[in-house]
Amino acid sequence: VRMERQAVQRAREAFQSGRTRPLEFRLQQLHALQRMITEKETEIATALKQDINRSQYDTPLLELIGIENEIKLAIDRMAQWAAPRPVEKNVLTISDEVYIQPEPLGVVLIIGAWNYPWALTLLPLVGAIAAGNAAVVKPSELSEYSSLLLRELYPVVTGGVAETQDLLRLRFDHVFFTGGSTTGKLVMEAAAQHLTPVTLELGGKSPCYIDKDCEIRVACRRITWGKFVNCGQTCIAPDYILCEPSIQSQVVDCIRLTLLEFYGADPKCSPDYGRIINQRHFNRIMSLMEGYTPVVGGQSDSSQCYIAPTVLKDVPPHSRLMQEEIFGPVLPIVTVSDMDDAIRFVNEREKPLALYIFCNDKKAVKRMIEETTSGGVTVNDVMMHYTLSSLPFGGVGHSGMGRYHGKHTFDQLSHQRACLIRSLKMESVNLARYPPQDRRRARR
Numbered sequence: 001v002r003m004e005r006q007a008v009q010r011a012r013e014a015f016q017s018g019r020t021r022p023l024e025f026r027l028q029q030l031h032a033l034q035r036m037i038t039e040k041e042t043e044i045a046t047a048l049k050q051d052i053n054r055s056q057y058d059t060p061l062l063e064l065i066g067i068e069n070e071i072k073l074a075i076d077r078m079a080q081w082a083a084p085r086p087v088e089k090n091v092l093t094i095s096d097e098v099y100i101q102p103e104p105l106g107v108v109l110i111i112g113a114w115n116y117p118w119a120l121t122l123l124p125l126v127g128a129i130a131a132g133n134a135a136v137v138k139p140s141e142l143s144e145y146s147s148l149l150l151r152e153l154y155p156v157v158t159g160g161v162a163e164t165q166d167l168l169r170l171r172f173d174h175v176f177f178t179g180g181s182t183t184g185k186l187v188m189e190a191a192a193q194h195l196t197p198v199t200l201e202l203g204g205k206s207p208c209y210i211d212k213d214c215e216i217r218v219a220c221r222r223i224t225w226g227k228f229v230n231c232g233q234t235c236i237a238p239d240y241i242l243c244e245p246s247i248q249s250q251v252v253d254c255i256r257l258t259l260l261e262f263y264g265a266d267p268k269c270s271p272d273y274g275r276i277i278n279q280r281h282f283n284r285i286m287s288l289m290e291g292y293t294p295v296v297g298g299q300s301d302s303s304q305c306y307i308a309p310t311v312l313k314d315v316p317p318h319s320r321l322m323q324e325e326i327f328g329p330v331l332p333i334v335t336v337s338d339m340d341d342a343i344r345f346v347n348e349r350e351k352p353l354a355l356y357i358f359c360n361d362k363k364a365v366k367r368m369i370e371e372t373t374s375g376g377v378t379v380n381d382v383m384m385h386y387t388l389s390s391l392p393f394g395g396v397g398h399s400g401m402g403r404y405h406g407k408h409t410f411d412q413l414s415h416q417r418a419c420l421i422r423s424l425k426m427e428s429v430n431l432a433r434y435p436p437q438d439r440r441r442a443r444r
């Protein structure tokens with residue numbers, strides 16, 4: 001408890017002293033972060049190899065390039081983001097200075113998940129720094145090697161559930177949390193005791209609809225990549241496929257072929273195929289598959305936390321597999337009668353973090369977007385909406401609240417202060433609002 005308290009107190013003092021506010025200080029911090037990522041790229045990739053056997057090529061692609069781009073963007077645009085934003089005036093304020101001044105909130109607590117341990121802590125941190133806040137960063141204890149390395153490079157608070165709960169008892173000005181929905185509720189509850197606003201970047205089941213009139217071979221290659229990269233442990237991975245019964249076997253065949261192309265005959269030997277983070281999650285995913293006969297994959301090795309890329313077909317819509325987020329390399333296919341049925345299926349469930357639609361008919365695509373909701377949508381590919389700093393990334397309903405990336409992070413971690421500056425001259429204009437009544441009437 002002492003360590004956590006000290007970290008928060010240090011951050012609080014840094015903020016109170018005003019040190020974190022000048023733009024030069026923010027720039028200097030961002031440059032330091034940029035140097036850290038560039039210089040430690042190999043070490044970071046090695047740590048992730050040790051944590052989840054992630055391919056050395058995937059770490060720059062999935063995490064580091066994105067972080068570097070966001071740092072660059074913040075460095076370039078920060079002055080613009082932080083500048084006062086003049087707004088429209090009305091007759092009563094015509095000669096006043098009226099503007100919105102983004103200002104730092106104070107001390108921001110960032111709690112990260114283990115599946116992308118660098119992006120999920122550093123992307124919010126970039127915005128927190130750019131907005132002039134002091135931050136306390138708590139990476140996940142499950143990505144052990146990554147957390148240890150991060151601790152060597154940057155002052156963070158490490159620890160698991162108990163330490164995080166201790167932290168959450170303290171007072172922050174914003175809590176930025178990435179993790180599961182169940183933990184998210186606890187975080188929000190703890191933050192409520194201090195009326196601290198929260199950003200919750202949660203998970204859930206992101207549906208992936210494949211229309212019968214599309215290039216199924218291409219669709220399946222893109223889906224296979226998004227589902228099985230990082231061994232299925234990606235918050236915006238397609239959780240399950242929805243398609244008509246008539247194309248189900250073709251979908252299965254195309255995924256099987258793609259898997260062979262990506263990971264060879266035995267994915268266990270592929271340097272590009274990952275592992276499950278730990279035994280607990282391994283058991284959880286294995287138990288979700290119980291009672292099914294996989295049409296692709298299904299092999300496992302608990303000593304290595306290995307689960308082969310697995311596809312299950314004709315999965316009943318109300319099975320346990322279709323209730324909770326899979327967060328592993330298991331891809332169920334649920335059949336629907338048409339797009340309307342798919343829309344109904346999506347709308348009957350919690351609002352997902354992402355929705356994927358593979359379809360050639362632009363009008364039908366627009367209709368599906370209009371008649372459903374989700375944190376974000378990518379059409380004819382997966383996950384690509386995440387890669388743009390211009391698009392707000394976040395959930396809706398059960399998949400979270402708040403948004404980030406690029407300027408959205410800056411805004412999320414700033415207070416938009418309403419400012420009106422008027423002069424003491426021209427008092428006569430104000431007389432109409434002062435009592436007594438009869439004098440007012442006379443002046444009208």
Ligand code: NAD
Pocket residue numbers: 111112113114115116120138139140141142159160161164165178179180181183184186200201202203204234235236325327353395400
């Ligand atoms: P998790 O909720 O178990 O843990 C997240 C963080 O909370 C960790 O730092 C952990 O130490 C802490 N924590 C765990 N239990 C806690 C408790 N009882 N009290 C206080 N703190 C606690 O999530 P995870 O297993 O690390 O990550 C997987 C989940 O995160 C999935 O649901 C996934 O979809 C989601 N996720 C979402 C995003 C996103 O951007 N929306 C990104 C990655 C992961």
